[in-house]
Amino acid sequence: MSLVLKVMMVMMVRECVATPAALHYTNTYNKYQAFTFNRLEEKKVSQYCYSDDPQPYHHMATKTSYLYARDTHLTHDTLVPEGCEGRQVWHVVRHGTRYPSPNDLQEFITILPLLQTRILQAHQDGKGELCPGDVALVAGWELGDLNTSLALNLTAAGAAEVRGLAADLQVALPTLLHQPFTNQSYTFRHTKSERTEMSARAYAEGMFGSSAQVYFPPPLDPDPVLKFYDVCPRYQVEVKDNPEAVKESTLFLHGPQMAAVITRVSLHLGLSLTQHEVNLLYNGCRYYQAWSPTLPSAWCVAFTHHDLKVLEYNQDLKDYYEVGYGHNINYQMACPLIQDAFQHFRSVVEGEGRPKGVFYFTHSVALLTMMTRLGLYQDRHPLTHLNLDPTRQWRTSLHGSFAANVAFTLSHCPQHQHKWWVSLVEGERGVALEGCEGQERGCTWDEWVQVVSRFLPCNLTHICALNQHQQHQQQQQQQDNHHQQKPAPISVLWGMLKWLVTLFI
Numbered sequence: 001m002s003l004v005l006k007v008m009m010v011m012m013v014r015e016c017v018a019t020p021a022a023l024h025y026t027n028t029y030n031k032y033q034a035f036t037f038n039r040l041e042e043k044k045v046s047q048y049c050y051s052d053d054p055q056p057y058h059h060m061a062t063k064t065s066y067l068y069a070r071d072t073h074l075t076h077d078t079l080v081p082e083g084c085e086g087r088q089v090w091h092v093v094r095h096g097t098r099y100p101s102p103n104d105l106q107e108f109i110t111i112l113p114l115l116q117t118r119i120l121q122a123h124q125d126g127k128g129e130l131c132p133g134d135v136a137l138v139a140g141w142e143l144g145d146l147n148t149s150l151a152l153n154l155t156a157a158g159a160a161e162v163r164g165l166a167a168d169l170q171v172a173l174p175t176l177l178h179q180p181f182t183n184q185s186y187t188f189r190h191t192k193s194e195r196t197e198m199s200a201r202a203y204a205e206g207m208f209g210s211s212a213q214v215y216f217p218p219p220l221d222p223d224p225v226l227k228f229y230d231v232c233p234r235y236q237v238e239v240k241d242n243p244e245a246v247k248e249s250t251l252f253l254h255g256p257q258m259a260a261v262i263t264r265v266s267l268h269l270g271l272s273l274t275q276h277e278v279n280l281l282y283n284g285c286r287y288y289q290a291w292s293p294t295l296p297s298a299w300c301v302a303f304t305h306h307d308l309k310v311l312e313y314n315q316d317l318k319d320y321y322e323v324g325y326g327h328n329i330n331y332q333m334a335c336p337l338i339q340d341a342f343q344h345f346r347s348v349v350e351g352e353g354r355p356k357g358v359f360y361f362t363h364s365v366a367l368l369t370m371m372t373r374l375g376l377y378q379d380r381h382p383l384t385h386l387n388l389d390p391t392r393q394w395r396t397s398l399h400g401s402f403a404a405n406v407a408f409t410l411s412h413c414p415q416h417q418h419k420w421w422v423s424l425v426e427g428e429r430g431v432a433l434e435g436c437e438g439q440e441r442g443c444t445w446d447e448w449v450q451v452v453s454r455f456l457p458c459n460l461t462h463i464c465a466l467n468q469h470q471q472h473q474q475q476q477q478q479q480d481n482h483h484q485q486k487p488a489p490i491s492v493l494w495g496m497l498k499w500l501v502t503l504f505i
C-alpha cells in the first residue's frame with residue numbers, strides 16, 4: 001500500500017476514535033484536524049479484538065436480539081398498583097428474530113463465503129490487523145443450511161424470545177393469565193405472514209403450554225388495525241415511496257463518518273471493501289448475533305464499537321424519518337391500535353368482564369409508529385446527518401428490536417379514589433405517558449381517557465386522504481409500475497427474437 005494511501009486511511013481512522021463531543025461536527029467540519037492524531041490511538045483502534053472483548057456491542061438497531069433490548073425486572077408491581085387487581089392486558093408484539101429478506105439472504109449465500117475466503121487469504125498474506133481469536137472465528141464460520149426458502153421466516157431464537165416474553169408476563173399477572181385458554185378469555189390476532197403467525201403460536205405456547213388448543217383467527221389482508229400503514233395512501237406517497245423523505249439518512253450514508261467506517265473496516269481486514277460489502281458484513285454480524293445471541297458472531301470481528309455506533313445511527317436516522325417523528329403522517333396514522341386498546345378497556349370499565357388478554361402480532365412499522373403516537377422516545381431536536389448524538393432518545397436498538405412490544409394493563413382499584421388504573425410497559429419496562437401523574441406507574445382512568453382522546457376519533461380515511469396533487473402523483477406512479485411489470489407485447493416479442501438470434505451466433 002502506498003504511503004499516501006496509508007496516511008489517508010489513518011486520517012479516516014482518526015474519525016472513528018473521535019470522542020462523542022467531537023462527533024457534533026458541523027458543516028464547517030475541518031478534515032485537517034486529523035493531523036493531530038497520535039499513533040497510540042491508531043494502534044488501539046486497528047488492533048481491536050472482538051473475541052477478547054468482555055463486553056461486545058450488541059445494539060444493532062431493528063435487528064437487535066430482544067435479549068439485549070429488554071428490561072429484566074418486570075414484576076406484578078410494574079403493571080398493577082398496590083391494592084389493585086389486574087383486569088385486562090392488551091399486548092402488541094413485533095415478531096421475534098427472523099431470517100433476512102430474499103435478496104439479503106441470497107447475498108449471504110453467495111457473497112459471505114467469498115468474503116470469508118478473501119479475509120483469510122488477506123490475513124495469510126500478512127495484511128489486515130485481525131487478532132488470532134478473530135481469525136479463528138472467521139475460519140470457523142459456516143453457511144450451514146441457510147437457504148432462500150427461509151427468507152423472512154421466524155427463527156428458533158425468535159420463537160424463544162416470544163415464548164419467554166409470554167411466560168414473563170404470565171408470571172407478572174398470575175390471576176389474569178394463569179388460566180386455560182378459552183375463546184372467551186383470550187384474543188389472538190396476527191398479520192398475514194409466517195413470522196407473525198409463528199410468533200403468535202410461540203407466545204401461546206409460553207402462556208398456555210404446548211398442548212393447549214389455542215384459536216388463531218385467519219389473518220386479514222389488509223389488516224386496518226395491525227397494518228394500518230398498508231391502508232394509508234398518504235403515508236405511501238409522502239414517506240414510503242418518497243426517497244426525499246429519508247434524505248437525512250442518505251446524506252449520512254454518503255458522509256464522512258460512514259466513509260471512515262468503510263476505510264477502517266478495509267484496513268482492519270486488509271481488503272479493499274465497497275460500501276455494499278461493508279453493509280453485508282454488518283448484516284452478517286447482526287443477524288448471526290440475533291440467531292445465537294449468547295455466542296460470538298464471526299462477522300462482528302470487522303467492527304469496533306464505534307463503527308457499530310455509526311452504522312446504528314445510520315439505521316436510526318432512516319427509521320426516525322420512515323416511522324418516527326420525522327414526518328407527521330408517520331404517527332398520525334398510528335391511532336388504530338391505541339383506539340383498539342381504549343375500546344377494549346372501556347368495555348371492561350363499563351362492566352364487560354372479558355377478554356382477560358388481547359394479544360397482537362405485527363411488524364416494526366406498527367410498533368414504532370405507535371410508540372411515536374404515544375410520544376415515547378422523542379428528542380428535543382430532530383435527528384440529522386450532522387449530529388450523531390449518543391445520548392439521543394430515539395434508539396431502535398432499545399425500543400425497536402426483534403420482539404419489541406408494548407403492553408397496557410387495566411387494573412381495578414376498589415379502595416382507591418380512582419377506581420381504574422392503566423399502566424404502560426415497553427420492552428418490559430414501565431414507561432411514563434405525558435399527561436399522567438403516575439409517571440412510570442401509569443395513569444388514572446381519567447388521565448388515560450384524556451391522553452387517548454387526543455388521537456380519537458381515529459378516521460384513517462380522513463387522516464390518510466391524498467390531496468389532489470398527490471392523487472395525480474400516485475396515478476402516475478401506478479402507471480409507471482404497470483409499465484415496468486408488464487412490458488408491451490411487442491417488446492416481449494422483440495426480446496425473444498434477440499434471444500433466438502443469440503442462440504444461432
Ligand SMILES: *[C@@H]1O[C@H](CO)[C@@H](O)[C@H](O)[C@H]1NC(C)=O
Nearest residue numbers: 144145146147148149150151
Ligand atoms: C431449504 O431448507 C429446508 C429446511 O432445511 C429444506 O427442507 C429445503 O429442501 C431446502 N431447500 C432448498 C432449495 O435447498
Ligand SMILES: *[C@@H]1O[C@H](CO)[C@@H](O)[C@H](O)[C@H]1NC(C)=O
Nearest residue numbers: 149150151152153193194195
Ligand atoms: C418459510 O415460510 C413459508 C411460509 O411463508 C413456508 O412455506 C416455508 O416452508 C418456510 N420455510 C421453511 C424452510 O420452513
Ligand SMILES: *[C@@H]1O[C@H](CO)[C@@H](O)[C@H](O)[C@H]1NC(C)=O
Nearest residue numbers: 181182183184213214215217
Ligand atoms: C374458538 O372459536 C373458533 C371460531 O369461532 C372455533 O373454530 C374454535 O373451535 C373455538 N375454540 C374453542 C377452544 O372453543
Ligand SMILES: *[C@@H]1O[C@H](CO)[C@@H](O)[C@H](O)[C@H]1NC(C)=O
Nearest residue numbers: 457458459460461462463465
Ligand atoms: C371519515 O373521514 C371521511 C373523509 O373525511 C368522511 O367522509 C367520513 O364520514 C368519516 N367517517 C366517520 C365515521 O366520521
